[in-house]
Amino acid sequence: MTAEINFEDFKPRVDAIEEAFQQKWERFRYFVLEPDRPEFAEGLNSFGPEGISLLEKAKSALTQAKEFQTEMLGRKSRLSALRKEIRNVAAADRGVAGQAMTRLELQMSQPLEIVETHLNHFIGTILTRQEALDVTLPGWRPRRGHLHPITLVRERIEDIFVSLGYAIEDGREIETDFYNFTALNIPDNHPARASQDTFYTSDGFALRSQTSTVQIHAMQRRGAPLRMIAPGRVFRRDTPDPTHNPMFFQVEGLCVDRGITMAHLKGTVAEFLRRMFGAQTVTRFRPSYFPFTEPSAEFDFSCFKCGGSGCRICKNSGWIELGGSGMVHPNVLRGAGVDPEEFSGFAFGLGIDRMVALMYGLDDIRLLFENDVRFLRQFD
Amino acid sequence: MLISYNWLRELTGTVLTPLELRERLTMVGLAIDAIDELEGDSILDVEVPSNRPDCLSHIGIAREVSVIEKSKLQIPTSKVTKTEGRAADHAQVEIHAPDLCPRYAARIVRGVKIAPSPDWLVKRLAEIGQRAINNVADITNYVLHELGQPLHAFDLARLTDHQIVVRRARAGEKLQTLDDVERKLDPDVLVIADATRPVALAGIMGGLESEISQTTTDVLVESAYFNPDSVRGTARKLGMDTEASRRFERGADCANVLQAQTRCVELICEIAGGVATDDAIDIYPQPLPARSVEFRPARVESLTSLRVEPGEMQRILAALGFVETPSASPTVREGSQAAGASTFVVPSWRSDVGLEEDLIEEIARHAGFDKIDSELPPSNMAGEYQPVEIKRRDLRRALRSLGFDEAINFSFIDNAHDEQFALLPGLTTVSESAAERLVTLQNPILDEATRMRPTLLPGLLQAVRHNLNYGTRDISLFELGRVFATFKQGELPVEREALALVATGGALTEGRVQAEREFDFFQLKGALEAAVDAMGLGPLTFSSAAIAHLRPGQSAAIFLDDETPLGSIGRLSESLAQPYKFRQPVYLAEIDLSSLLESRGRPLQYAPLPRYPAVVRDVTLLVGRDVTFAELKQAIAAAEIADYAGVVLVGVYEGSNIPEAKRSVTFRVEYRAPERTLRDEEVEERQRKLIDLLLRKFAAELH
Structure with a gap:
């Protein structure tokens, strides 16, 4: 059994630890200060050669602070060894010795904890600053493509008519004379049949000059009642210029039922144009002539740009001419197997290309088929 | 059609202003394009519908105005006061082609004095865009614009034997028309002839030799009705469009023939002097029935x-x-x-x-x-998209999100492309001759564009060239459209819907100038697969194939997994890249979208999630370059290794450290047992068995 020691013998050993602490502490004392104080950075100078960054010095200081802490307070420290000896202190002095040791422990551990916190904070601040991004740089956004404006307008038209109860139909682009003309009540001698106006293949078939051909097929296949639209490519022998192309897109609509009147034609076209060009749009019907409708009407709508007061788009008339329409000619109904005494119907047609030109302010429709990406990329 | 407001007022007594007339006439179907304000008169430019030849005259428009205004139409009454002798005593008329000329009337005015027209007549004609010639010619023109009936005045002295014969021209006959052009005639052309030769193109234009001249004293005034189809046919064939032909080809008023002639004769007597015959020779063998x-x-x-x-x-x-x-x-x-x-x-x-x-x-x-109500029809039908329409929308949007811009080209292309491109499987016909196989236009509008395109590719390549010319080097385009071929002469051509893609340069990132990577075969293949997948269709399979327009070794035929051939994909061949002057690789794909859309979609069906984890093993094999990944994959799947659950590619390496004829392929094989976790040694044993099989089958080495 070891002999008991009293406090007088114990204290110098405590003091010796404190002295050792104080010697090394000298280098760390700056870091008790707030990290934004200039002395804090100055204190880092002893933690690395000149030329290395503050961040490196701070990291080195942090490492050394941790080592210092382990040396002074760790399991293998002199303090730890001394603590094991406290049971050898005489019982009367043991309390005082314990207090002295606890005080020393706090005296060392508290500032070192502060130092570590401050160094961590200091390092964090530098890293945050260094890793700051220019958030206005472009994101990694794959370039998406663009749909053709004709597709965009066609789909919008389709959506409107599907919501009004219409089916979408499509048919052949090269047609027989019968479907392109005869079934549409276009007489044999009509100028539209002439080869100035209609393309013919060497076998004598016609490139459809209107999508009304689809109406005939649809009536023959589905019978009446029927509501359909037929969007698609059509061909007319026009030399390309800013307002003409030998190929363009058209949509034709057909509604056949019992009791259909011109009021329904007007209501349908007006509703369509309101949805297309806005609720304020006014539609006007003028008598006209088409072989496949009787009575026939052209329709205009109030200029969406000026609202009717007159501007460049409407050529100062306040109205924009858009398409043709009418009550389906009884010969057309009969030819497609529908009894005109039982059923009546209306039909209308308009150029999608023209709508594209109007809606996007396009002044030369040849651009539609040039496929210049500088043009295409302006659309959705 | 130009209409004088003053003239109209004489015929109707209208109280409407020109602007009011514009509005009112437009709303009865006679749109006024423009009003030209002249001194003392306004000229209305009326757009007359093609079915209303009666409105190609002041009286026709006046009739509409009188209905609008509820006023009385004031038809000019004609009375020739001084007459003498019968027309038949001075001329003879015969119709040899009554099918083309149902009615012909001739009346003679003798002793006229040819001179310039009086000022009022010159002015009135000038206002509606007509040039004055001489008093008799101007009067015929005036009556045409007043009553809509085309008239012609012959110098009677120049008509051989004072004879008029309405007949078909004989082959080889010629006629110098008033516009000083020599016209070659044939039996399809109806002419007015005298006893020996043609003197006018019926209903279109008179002849130079029988024209009214300063020396004319006796005039034969023709008023007739010609068959519209005949006049239209001849006018088209000869490239002529005259005031007369425009009216006859739409249909003149057969019953108005004599009335208009009387009006004309009255004005000639009044203005040019002379004495008219008592009557006209009016040949009208079979009067047109009233409907x-x-x-x-x-x-x-x-x-x-x-x-x-x-x-x-x-x-x-x-x-x-x-x-x-x-x-x-x-x-x-x-x-x-x-x-x-x-x-x-x-x-x-x-x-x-x-x-x-x-x-x-x-x-x-x-x-x-405008008095008609505006209302929607009773709603009793459901709208519907065609099922394929929905898929097309999915396809377009998928391609858009993959960076492709949508192109639309004309449907006709240059026949120089006839042999350049491999066509879609659905268009491959037996005929050797391009002219028989492809759809050709009789009457192209663009000289070079004579074929209905059998492929979308030439249009897209042209678009690539166009964009390169304007400085865009990263281009990806797609197009949906019909392609055409003739299977049997005389039958309707085959129409298929095709989808084509073209890509060159690199895949761009928005807002950055440098492409992340250059396009290659696999990028285009991936885009096509992703787009087809977005429609819920496919999967596609690819196999190396020689394709006419593609570079050997970088071209593939595309199939559905049931082996339906769909099209091709690959890099544009050097020989085609040259004429386009492409200096960067261009990748192309074209598939038969009709076939694809007809195919059955992938059924969506839930499969239970695996309860035990899979174990994976990677293996790298050194194989000959003729061994394809597809073959390896198929061999692995067919090996029937227990608990095999799938294989995926890790990577492929060719180049240094590898023999030239070899390729190193690394893939990952997955094993999973349904009811337990596989032990390591079990997996090792299965993997070894698989590798042994592959090494033998493909003469491969482990790498």
Whole structure:
């Protein structure tokens, strides 16, 4: 059994630890200060050669602070060894010795904890600053493509008519004379049949000059009642210029039922144009002539740009001419197997290309088929 | 058609201003394009619908105005005061082609003095864009614009034997027309001839030799009705379009022949002097029958929803010249009498009217289209997209999100492309000759574009060239469109819908100039697969194939997994890249979208999630370059290794450290047992078995 020691013998050993602490502490004392104080950075100078960054010095200081802490307070420290000896202190002095040791422990551990916190904070601040991004740089956004404006307008038209109860139909682009003309009540001698106006293949078939051909097929296949639209490519022998192309897109609509009147034609076209060009749009019907409708009407709508007061788009008339329409000619109904005494119907047609030109302010429709990406990329 | 406001006022006594007339005429179907304000008169430019030749005259427009204003039309009454002798004593007329000329009337005025027209006549013609020539010629022109009947004046002295013969031209005959052009004639052309030679193109233009001149004293005034198709055919063939032909080819008024002639003769006597014959020689062997139309007033409302008073209907029809007849025609449908049906005789100038619906239109346009209600039809049908339409939308949007811009090209292309491209499987026909196999236009509008395109690729390549010219080097485009081929002469061509993609340069990132990576074969393949997948269709399979327009070794045929051939994909061949002057690789794909859309979609079906984890093993094999990944994959799947659950590619390496004829392929094999976790040694054993098999089958080495 070891002999008991009293406090007088114990204290110098405590003091010796404190002295050792104080010697090394000298280098760390700056870091008790707030990290934004200039002395804090100055204190880092002893933690690395000149030329290395503050961040490196701070990291080195942090490492050394941790080592210092382990040396002074760790399991293998002199303090730890001394603590094991406290049971050898005489019982009367043991309390005082314990207090002295606890005080020393706090005296060392508290500032070192502060130092570590401050160094961590200091390092964090530098890293945050260094890793700051220019958030206005472009994101990694794959370039998406663009749909053709004709597709965009066609789909919008389709959506409107599907919501009004219409089916979408499509048919052949090269047609027989019968479907392109005869079934549409276009007489044999009509100028539209002439080869100035209609393309013919060497076998004598016609490139459809209107999508009304689809109406005939649809009536023959589905019978009446029927509501359909037929969007698609059509061909007319026009030399390309800013307002003409030998190929363009058209949509034709057909509604056949019992009791259909011109009021329904007007209501349908007006509703369509309101949805297309806005609720304020006014539609006007003028008598006209088409072989496949009787009575026939052209329709205009109030200029969406000026609202009717007159501007460049409407050529100062306040109205924009858009398409043709009418009550389906009884010969057309009969030819497609529908009894005109039982059923009546209306039909209308308009150029999608023209709508594209109007809606996007396009002044030369040849651009539609040039496929210049500088043009295409302006659309959705 | 130019209409003088003053002239119109003489015929109608209209109280409407030119601007009011513009509005009112437009709303009855005669749109006024423009009003030209002249000193003391306004000229209305009327857009006359092609079915209304009667409105190609002041009297025709005046009739519409009188209906609008409920006023009385003041038709000029003609009375020739001084006459002498019978026309037949001075000339003979024969019609040898009554099918092409149902009626011909000739009247003679002797002792005229040819001179410039009086000022009022010159001015009036000038206002409506007509050039004055001499008094007699100007009067015929004046009456044409007044009454709509084309007239012609011959110098009687120049007509051999004073004879008029209306006949088909003989082969080889020629005629110098008034515009000083020598016309070669053939038997399809109807001419007015004298005893020996043609003197006028019937209904189109007179001849130079029989023209009225300063020395003319006796004039033969022609007023006739020619068959519209005949006049149209000849005018088209000879490339002519005259005031006369424009009216005859749409249909003149056969009943107005004598009245217009009388008016003309009256004015000649008044202005140019001379004495007219008492009568005209009027050859009209088979008068055209008057048409009549049955009319049920109730139909007006049932077709237009307009409620028009019966009296107002009567007024409109009567003012337009329709005459109600008390006796119903024998063809009247049963029961229609009870519905208050009546029958109207159509005026001779309204060649466009033949049905009840036509009469309904007459009433509706004068009652006012603006009076018609506007309402949606009762809603009793469901709208529908075609199922393929939805898929097309999915396809377009998928391609858009993959960076492709949508192109649309003309459907006709240059025949120089005939042999350049491999066509889609659905268009491959047996015929060797491009002219028989492809669809050719008889009458192209662009000289070079004579074929209906059998492939979308030439258009897209042209678009690539266009964009490169304008400095865009990173281009990816797609197009959806029909392609065409003839399978059997005389039958409708085959139409298929095709999808084509073209890509060159690199895949761009928005806002950055440098492409992340250059396009290659696999990028385009991946884009196509992703787009097809977005439609819920596919998967596609690819196999190396020689394709006419693609570079060997970088070209593949595309199939559906049931082996339906769909199209091709690959890099554009050098020989095609050269004419386009492409200096960067261009990748192309084209597939038969019709076939793809007809294919069955992938069924969506839930599969239970695996309960035990899979174990994976990577293996790298050194194989010959002729061994494809597809073959390896297939061999692995067919090896029937227990608990095999799938294989995926890790990577492929070719190049240094590898023999030239070899390729290193690394793939990951997955094993999973349904009811337990596999032990390591079990997996090792399965993997070893698989590798042994592959090494043997493909003469491969472990790498």
